[in-house]
Amino acid sequence: MKLLPFSGKAMRVGLTGVPGVGKSTTIETLGMHLIEQGHRVAVLAIDPSSTKSRGSILGDKTRMANLSARDEAFIRPSPSAGTLGGVAKATREAMVVLEAAGFDIVIVETVGVGQSEVAVAQMVDTFAFLALAGAGDQLQGIKKGVLEMADVITINKADGQNLRPAKRAARDLATAMKMVRQPDQIWTPPVLTMSALEGDGVEKFWNAIEDHVKAMHEAKLFDERRAGQQIKWMWSMVHETLLQRLNTNEAVQEESTLVEKQLRSGQLTPTLAAERIMNAFDQSRGADN
Numbered sequence: 001m002k003l004l005p006f007s008g009k010a011m012r013v014g015l016t017g018v019p020g021v022g023k024s025t026t027i028e029t030l031g032m033h034l035i036e037q038g039h040r041v042a043v044l045a046i047d048p049s050s051t052k053s054r055g056s057i058l059g060d061k062t063r064m065a066n067l068s069a070r071d072e073a074f075i076r077p078s079p080s081a082g083t084l085g086g087v088a089k090a091t092r093e094a095m096v097v098l099e100a101a102g103f104d105i106v107i108v109e110t111v112g113v114g115q116s117e118v119a120v121a122q123m124v125d126t127f128a129f130l131a132l133a134g135a136g137d138q139l140q141g142i143k144k145g146v147l148e149m150a151d152v153i154t155i156n157k158a159d160g161q162n163l164r165p166a167k168r169a170a171r172d173l174a175t176a177m178k179m180v181r182q183p184d185q186i187w188t189p190p191v192l193t194m195s196a197l198e199g200d201g202v203e204k205f206w207n208a209i210e211d212h213v214k215a216m217h218e219a220k221l222f223d224e225r226r227a228g229q230q231i232k233w234m235w236s237m238v239h240e241t242l243l244q245r246l247n248t249n250e251a252v253q254e255e256s257t258l259v260e261k262q263l264r265s266g267q268l269t270p271t272l273a274a275e276r277i278m279n280a281f282d283q284s285r286g287a288d289n
């Protein structure tokens, strides 16, 4: 709690994209560039699958070898235990601590799977999406939901033989984006190309992120977005706490044994059964106070 007055000053950037798209490579290149400019960069990962694939953490460290050797950078792999809610909570808390410790840029990396992307989008100022040009110039790993959340999009691995397909994919996607977004919005997500490996376009990518933050400030939406995130976050914690209390409530557990039996034998409807559970919960809590 005491940390709060000192936090909140950092730029919070989310980075998503399917495994292998080049997120870690991007952070390595971008992070080194930002450090040279005098920034201090914290990198946090949210990867709900990391419990199974512990190797990926090691892989990430080697892919960010230069950055992780620097004092101006802090890299923390995804907490491997717990639910997405728990991981998101730990990440938010780490963000506050790191900002208070003077890291002025926080990058939150996540893999391209549904709910973790939503969680990250809800804790950053700018949400960036990395994609690849695939066979037949088709874009890979694009889901409409992600496009709606993305503030900056870049087609990575735009190098060598892949340069032309990447450029074309970017043009096609820019056209598609116009249909996803409302025309009266203050920001149209740019679709860029870059090579995280060679460094081409990485600076432009960062400039687009800065432009987005500037546009949000100018439209007086920056603080509003953060405030909205705080409110959403509060409610999600309330929901989680409530659910946990319900699940661990003794009276509820007792009543559920009974109620489930009666449900099975057709003596109760699910609606009535649910009422009984809630009554047991309310009464037990009334007794507490």
Ligand SMILES: Nc1nc2c(ncn2[C@@H]2O[C@H](COP(=O)(O)OP(=O)(O)O)[C@@H](O)[C@H]2O)c(=O)[nH]1
Pocket: 017, 018, 019, 020, 021, 022, 023, 024, 025, 026, 063, 156, 157, 158, 159, 194, 195, 196, 197, 198
């Ligand atoms: N050719 C090329 N390869 C890249 C580029 N960025 C990443 N890679 C390679 O793609 C693989 C996956 O990269 P990584 O950063 O670990 O992806 P992540 O899973 O999204 O973090 C690695 O072998 C990288 O060297 C790029 O811009 N061009």
Ligand SMILES: [Mg+2]
Pocket: 023, 024, 025, 060
């Ligand atoms: Mg990675």
